[in-house]
Amino acid sequence: MLQTLNVVLLILLIITALTACLHRNLLVAVIMLSIFSLVMGTMWVMLRAPDLALAEVVAVGVITTTFFVATIFRTDRREE
Amino acid sequence: MKKILALLLTCALAALLLYVVALLPPMGDADNPTNRHVVPRYLEQGEEEAGTRNIVAGVVLNYRGYDTMGEMAILSAALAGIFAVLGTGRKKVGNAFIDRSGVQFSFISRTAAVLLIPLIMLFSIYVIIYGTDSPGGGFQGGAAIGAGIMISTVAFGFNTAQNRLPHHVRMILEGTAISAFFLVGSAGAVGGGNFLTYMLPSLATQIQATFRTAMLLVLEFGIGITVGVICTSILFALLREEETYNVEHAG
Numbered sequence: 001m002l003q004t005l006n007v008v009l010l011i012l013l014i015i016t017a018l019t020a021c022l023h024r025n026l027l028v029a030v031i032m033l034s035i036f037s038l039v040m041g042t043m044w045v046m047l048r049a050p051d052l053a054l055a056e057v058v059a060v061g062v063i064t065t066t067f068f069v070a071t072i073f074r075t076d077r078r079e080e
Numbered sequence: 081m082k083k084i085l086a087l088l089l090t091c092a093l094a095a096l097l098l099y100v101v102a103l104l105p106p107m108g109d110a111d112n113p114t115n116r117h118v119v120p121r122y123l124e125q126g127e128e129e130a131g132t133r134n135i136v137a138g139v140v141l142n143y144r145g146y147d148t149m150g151e152m153a154i155l156s157a158a159l160a161g162i163f164a165v166l167g168t169g170r171k172k173v174g175n176a177f178i179d180r181s182g183v184q185f186s187f188i189s190r191t192a193a194v195l196l197i198p199l200i201m202l203f204s205i206y207v208i209i210y211g212t213d214s215p216g217g218g219f220q221g222g223a224a225i226g227a228g229i230m231i232s233t234v235a236f237g238f239n240t241a242q243n244r245l246p247h248h249v250r251m252i253l254e255g256t257a258i259s260a261f262f263l264v265g266s267a268g269a270v271g272g273g274n275f276l277t278y279m280l281p282s283l284a285t286q287i288q289a290t291f292r293t294a295m296l297l298v299l300e301f302g303i304g305i306t307v308g309v310i311c312t313s314i315l316f317a318l319l320r321e322e323e324t325y326n327v328e329h330a331g
Binding site: 062 | 219
């Protein structure tokens with residue numbers, strides 16, 4: 001059971017990380033990074049590092065996402 | 081030609097890194113160097129020596145207190161860099177794109193913010209206070225405080241949030257952690273010990289544990305307030321627009 005969950009979470013990690021890197025729309029990439037950090041937080045709990053899980057979810061999932069969104073809205077969104 | 085060279089170099093680097101990964105000791109092995117040097121000491125005597133049931137907090141605040149103090153200085157330096165690029169906003173020109181977006185007039189976001197923010201703040205204070213006994217601590221709780229302030233900024237507008245937490249108030253709160261570290265560190269030094277020993281040799285031995293808990297709480301709250309306020313300051317600096325905006329661009 002735990003093994004299956006582990007595999008599913010790892011696949012989800014790879015998918016979200018690749019989408020965050022490769023997607024053309026920056027907002028989608030930022031939201032994918034946020035989902036990545038949530039999944040990573042779950043992974044940290046499974047690896048018995050709850051301290052790190054809290055820091056990961058709050059710092060990357062909320063604060064970095066907000067900073068990125070604020071920065072994206074202050075720049076022009078144009079295709080080359 | 082350039083691309084082929086770059087590809088070759090990347091492949092060589094990847095091969096080198098994979099080769100090094102193969103040489104790493106197996107994960108979780110009891111004979112690993114990380115499990116043989118300081119970790120047994122931390123796990124066996126950390127509770128007694130550091131006075132925290134959460135070993136991570138003991139390592140962060142007690143064994144490696146200097147590290148944490150340096151990290152707080154790094155946060156302040158990062159904030160100084162952001163202020164140097166984006167301006168400190170002392171002049172109170174309140175202009176931000178979230179003030180002209182429709183988000184803050186949305187019933188859903190306002191209700192969610194009103195319901196969520198008190199719970200987030202309560203949880204962050206819980207995480208800070210119980211940081212020495214359970215997972216969490218100053219960093220995580222402070223980041224949660226910052227997240228709560230961010231949600232309120234998005235829901236109620238930049239001007240409201242900036243008036244609640246003006247620049248001169250934030251400026252004082254940003255220095256809390258380093259002040260707390262110097263206060264706690266000097267308390268140990270004044271009593272005849274080393275800097276950051278959490279001990280006052282002149283005190284009776286029975287009060288020593290209470291004193292240490294109080295000092296740890298001071299540090300946790302200092303770190304928490306500083307992290308939360310620095311996150312808020314960075315967000316305000318990112319949101320503020322000094323130029324007056326055109327209505328045509330508002331959509």
